Amino acid sequence: MADVIIKNAYVLTMNPDAGDLKNGTIVIEDGKITEIGEKTKESAETVIDAKGSVVMPGLVNTHTHAAMTLFRGYADDLQLADWLENHVWPAEAQLTAEDVYKGSLLACLEMIRSGTTSFADMYFFMDETAKAVELSGLRASLSHGLIELWNKEKGETDLKEGKRFVRAWQGAAGGRIKTMYGPHAPNTCSEEFLAKVKEEARKDGAGLHIHVLETEAELLAMKEKYGKCSVHMLDDIGFFGPDVLAAHCVWLSDGDIEILRKRGVNVSHNPVSNMKLASGIAPVHKMLERGVNVSLGTDGCASNNNLDLFEEMKTAALLHKVSTCSPTALPAHQVLKMATVNGAKALGTETGMLKAGMKADIVIVDMKKPHLTPCFDVTSHLVYSAKGSDVRTTIVDGKILMDDYKVLVLDEQKVIEEAQKAAEELVARVNA
Numbered sequence: 001m002a003d004v005i006i007k008n009a010y011v012l013t014m015n016p017d018a019g020d021l022k023n024g025t026i027v028i029e030d031g032k033i034t035e036i037g038e039k040t041k042e043s044a045e046t047v048i049d050a051k052g053s054v055v056m057p058g059l060v061n062t063h064t065h066a067a068m069t070l071f072r073g074y075a076d077d078l079q080l081a082d083w084l085e086n087h088v089w090p091a092e093a094q095l096t097a098e099d100v101y102k103g104s105l106l107a108c109l110e111m112i113r114s115g116t117t118s119f120a121d122m123y124f125f126m127d128e129t130a131k132a133v134e135l136s137g138l139r140a141s142l143s144h145g146l147i148e149l150w151n152k153e154k155g156e157t158d159l160k161e162g163k164r165f166v167r168a169w170q171g172a173a174g175g176r177i178k179t180m181y182g183p184h185a186p187n188t189c190s191e192e193f194l195a196k197v198k199e200e201a202r203k204d205g206a207g208l209h210i211h212v213l214e215t216e217a218e219l220l221a222m223k224e225k226y227g228k229c230s231v232h233m234l235d236d237i238g239f240f241g242p243d244v245l246a247a248h249c250v251w252l253s254d255g256d257i258e259i260l261r262k263r264g265v266n267v268s269h270n271p272v273s274n275m276k277l278a279s280g281i282a283p284v285h286k287m288l289e290r291g292v293n294v295s296l297g298t299d300g301c302a303s304n305n306n307l308d309l310f311e312e313m314k315t316a317a318l319l320h321k322v323s324t325c326s327p328t329a330l331p332a333h334q335v336l337k338m339a340t341v342n343g344a345k346a347l348g349t350e351t352g353m354l355k356a357g358m359k360a361d362i363v364i365v366d367m368k369k370p371h372l373t374p375c376f377d378v379t380s381h382l383v384y385s386a387k388g389s390d391v392r393t394t395i396v397d398g399k400i401l402m403d404d405y406k407v408l409v410l411d412e413q414k415v416i417e418e419a420q421k422a423a424e425e426l427v428a429r430v431n432a
């Protein structure tokens with residue numbers, strides 16, 4: 001007997017060999033998809049009738065800072081350097097482990113509600129984020145943020161904590177948690193430090209998550225300091241490889257794109273954050289054209305201000321149409337692939353596609369909505385019309401986290417109230 005069967009669904013597989021099923025059935029057992037087709041002879045304890053809904057792979061958020069939900073709307077409409085140095089960092093200095101736990105739980109709740117099944121995170125007090133992931137049932141690649149700021153001692157302390165975290169949580173929560181090293185950025189960490197972090201990651205078989213060329217200010221500072229940009233500097237110290245997740249990648253030259261392609265670096269495109277902080281427009285169409293693996297991320301809630309990947313997909317599609325003056329740039333299917341298949345590849349998870357043998361990270365989108373009627377093309381609707389709040393069921397590793405809009409794994413009201421209280425007290429401490 002299987003665990004879960006989903007029937008009567010429009011199944012968007014994202015599997016190029018299979019295509020979509022107009023009236024499909026998915027069988028889930030032991031956390032995996034065991035069958036996918038028109039019908040099944042199997043029976044299961046839980047049968048979900050998905051009539052009027054679309055069943056699709058869970059979305060993958062490849063760059064966020066989950067606990068920054070506590071800073072949602074805290075400091076808007078500022079330059080990145082001013083925002084980070086004069087607002088975000090002073091506030092983060094007041095963060096406690098408990099705050100990060102509460103903020104991370106809020107983020108997990110928001111992700112479950114909006115169809116995100118896995119995410120990559122870089123922050124502090126990461127044990128707390130890991131605990132929140134463990135409890136909420138999501139899948140995540142977590143890293144402790146290493147911000148050396150040319151202070152050797154700080155670098156060493158950060159790296160030690162990063163290593164402890166990598167080793168403590170690698171493969172935890174039944175394999176749902178992976179750990180990475182999180183050197184913050186090439187303009188906040190020295191060349192020597194970045195090389196050292198790479199070496200440690202290699203020893204531990206862990207990946208690396210880093211911000212790269214988010215702003216023009218970073219590009220100019222790097223040219224001034226090293227006579228080359230961040231991508232060339234990182235390449236010269238042997239930092240790059242398929243184990244690297246590079247967030248933003250806005251200020252890239254054609255040569256930089258070639259390096260990223262050659263090294264198999266995974267890029268996380270964060271259009272809403274880049275637009276909100278006016279960081280610039282990443283050359284996404286060029287990267288995709290040349291075969292770079294580009295995925296999607298929301299960034300933290302202080303620069304977005306939510307974790308809704310449906311909104312991110314629409315923004316990505318629109319941004320690159322207007323920036324290239326070409327309405328054919330980033331068509332809906334390509335954007336959906338960025339948020340699923342490419343994201344899963346970036347995090348090295350066996351998800352992002354509905355296919356027998358893959359992990360069962362699945363979301364069900366309710367299509368019986370005014371803004372989703374009529375429906376000529378499901379992919380178009382998911383990118384241009386749907387919202388995270390149209391997700392009615394979220395499944396990770398075969399476990400149902402939200403069933404028909406009811407979150408089963410968390411006490412929703414409690415999570416919201418505690419995060420609200422933690423955020424208020426935190427801001428009071430910052431202003432004291």
Ligand SMILES: O=c1[nH]cnc2c1ncn2[C@@H]1O[C@H](CO)[C@@H](O)[C@H]1O
Nearest residue numbers: 065088122123145146211214299300
């Ligand atoms: O867009 C961004 N650019 C640079 N840093 C950021 C961004 N969003 C959040 N952080 C910062 O990265 C650190 C995580 O280790 C945190 O300090 C967080 O505030």
Ligand SMILES: [Zn+2]
Nearest residue numbers: 211247299300
């Ligand atoms: Zn970030």
